[in-house]
Amino acid sequence: MTYCIGLLTDRSLVMLADTRTNAGVDAISTFRKLSIWEEPGERVIALMTAGNLAASQTVVNMLNEGIDFGAENEEMGALNGQTLMTTPSMFKAAQLVGAAVREVYRTDGKALEAQDASFDVSMILGGQIRGRRMRLFQIYSAGNFIEATEDTPFLQIGETKYGKPILDRAFSYSIDNAAAVKLAMVSMDSTLRSNMSVGMPLDLMVYNRDSLQVSVNKRIETDDPFFGDLSQGWAQSLRDALSVTPNPPWLDGC
Amino acid sequence: MTYCIGLLTDRSLVMLADTRTNAGVDAISTFRKLSIWEEPGERVIALMTAGNLAASQTVVNMLNEGIDFGAENEEMGALNGQTLMTTPSMFKAAQLVGAAVREVYRTDGKALEAQDASFDVSMILGGQIRGRRMRLFQIYSAGNFIEATEDTPFLQIGETKYGKPILDRAFSYSIDNAAAVKLAMVSMDSTLRSNMSVGMPLDLMVYNRDSLQVSVNKRIETDDPFFGDLSQGWAQSLRDALSVTPNPPWLDGC
Numbered sequence: 001m002t003y004c005i006g007l008l009t010d011r012s013l014v015m016l017a018d019t020r021t022n023a024g025v026d027a028i029s030t031f032r033k034l035s036i037w038e039e040p041g042e043r044v045i046a047l048m049t050a051g052n053l054a055a056s057q058t059v060v061n062m063l064n065e066g067i068d069f070g071a072e073n074e075e076m077g078a079l080n081g082q083t084l085m086t087t088p089s090m091f092k093a094a095q096l097v098g099a100a101v102r103e104v105y106r107t108d109g110k111a112l113e114a115q116d117a118s119f120d121v122s123m124i125l126g127g128q129i130r131g132r133r134m135r136l137f138q139i140y141s142a143g144n145f146i147e148a149t150e151d152t153p154f155l156q157i158g159e160t161k162y163g164k165p166i167l168d169r170a171f172s173y174s175i176d177n178a179a180a181v182k183l184a185m186v187s188m189d190s191t192l193r194s195n196m197s198v199g200m201p202l203d204l205m206v207y208n209r210d211s212l213q214v215s216v217n218k219r220i221e222t223d224d225p226f227f228g229d230l231s232q233g234w235a236q237s238l239r240d241a242l243s244v245t246p247n248p249p250w251l252d253g254c
Numbered sequence: 255m256t257y258c259i260g261l262l263t264d265r266s267l268v269m270l271a272d273t274r275t276n277a278g279v280d281a282i283s284t285f286r287k288l289s290i291w292e293e294p295g296e297r298v299i300a301l302m303t304a305g306n307l308a309a310s311q312t313v314v315n316m317l318n319e320g321i322d323f324g325a326e327n328e329e330m331g332a333l334n335g336q337t338l339m340t341t342p343s344m345f346k347a348a349q350l351v352g353a354a355v356r357e358v359y360r361t362d363g364k365a366l367e368a369q370d371a372s373f374d375v376s377m378i379l380g381g382q383i384r385g386r387r388m389r390l391f392q393i394y395s396a397g398n399f400i401e402a403t404e405d406t407p408f409l410q411i412g413e414t415k416y417g418k419p420i421l422d423r424a425f426s427y428s429i430d431n432a433a434a435v436k437l438a439m440v441s442m443d444s445t446l447r448s449n450m451s452v453g454m455p456l457d458l459m460v461y462n463r464d465s466l467q468v469s470v471n472k473r474i475e476t477d478d479p480f481f482g483d484l485s486q487g488w489a490q491s492l493r494d495a496l497s498v499t500p501n502p503p504w505l506d507g508c
Binding site for chain 2: 163166169181183190193206216218229230233234235238241245247248250251
């Protein structure tokens with residue numbers, strides 16, 4: 001399993017990914033799931049992946065090297081040979097990621113299904129290219145995608161349920177970077193506690209709108225003191241909040 | 255879907271259930287999922303059900319009327335004709351519920367599977383019988399069951415993930431009834447917000463250990479002012495907790 005969160009605010013993108021992969025509880029490994037393509041002053045694009053690791057890694061390789069769709073493929077002609085360092089817009093970048101997903105399905109999907117393994121990948125793509133808007137997308141296994149908006153400014157992939165209530169209640173498009181980073185971490189902490197197949201270390205990227213360079217690209221290790229304090233402190237904050245919440249009036253003396 | 259929570263503390267049982275059932279988003283109804291059998295001074299037994307509604311209702315009817323396993327069924331002979339008003343212990347009550355689940359599977363399971371519907375029921379059973387311990391059980395589709403303990407003093411059925419982090423962080427065996435009720439409600443509120451197939455009104459029971467009578471048996475309606483205030487207040491408490499949590503030291507100026 002995996003848990004990745006992408007938060008879009010009026011000033012920045014915050015992307016946080018765990019690193020655990022597993023093929024059963026006795027086959028657990030650490031793989032980076034957050035990839036960044038950066039040319040300062042020109043573009044910052046970040047991709048987080050969940051699902052089948054072989055498929056995810058192949059997609060990332062294709063996005064680095066370009067895909068040969070064949071000259072006769074008119075629909076894909078414009079994406080032929082493009083990489084995430086050359087796509088002219090974030091929309092085209094999302095199309096390219098979707099095309100790479102479909103290409104991997106075309107080559108590997110049938111063989112996976114023959115082994116009773118499903119072709120299951122999902123991705124979050126965020127970033128900005130000079131002269132264009134900062135955008136955040138979620139790409140599905142079919143290669144189609146949706147975009148985060150001010151109404152729904154966060155996207156999740158992998159094990160999404162444990163970490164969603166805190167985002168539903170406390171995240172909004174207008175919060176500052178520190179609050180967004182802390183929220184992403186609390187959401188991740190909720191998931192780490194409940195699903196053993198999501199695990200430390202974490203990879204965090206913060207990108208400030210129109211800066212065209214990565215502001216924070218940080219590996220948060222298992223013994224990270226800030227994350228440890230946040231996890232402990234948050235549990236205490238919840239217990240404190242519970243104790244100051246008024247008691248049900250009809251429970252008197254029960 | 256459904257969400258039901260059973261909390262076991264050193265002094266009480268708190269059981270909370272939603273009432274929404276759905277067969278698609280265009281077929282939503284309200285059904286009580288919390289049933290109580292009470293003979294003050296003698297026994298209090300409560301059952302919450304999730305999964306296939308027809309199966310759940312049939313199980314509850316069997317627990318009221320007794321099951322005829324047939325005289326030749328030695329294994330089940332001791333449960334023959336028993337109801338939740340006559341079982342001599344909570345362990346026997348859990349066995350009876352499990353036997354009822356298996357009986358419904360025996361009569362309906364194959365026909366359900368022929369219609370591509372799965373036989374899917376799960377239940378939480380709690381209570382106390384005079385001279386015996388207060389106990390809390392979870393019964394699975396196969397009729398087998400587990401018991402809550404001091405180490406794992408809460409059980410959930412239905413849509414369990416959204417409401418689990420708050421319980422993991424703030425619930426313990428030693429908290430008082432007001433805190434336990436508020437926690438169950440916050441956990442339910444997290445779930446209501448994220449899954450449309452879990453819905454108000456709610457049914458709540460509080461049973462105090464060794465009292466052998468129900469302390470609270472309350473329907474919490476959609477416009478319940480306490481629940482509304484709790485839901486609003488909790489979101490604000492989380493935002494407040496976030497703002498007093500120290501900022502990541504490495505985010506300075508980002």
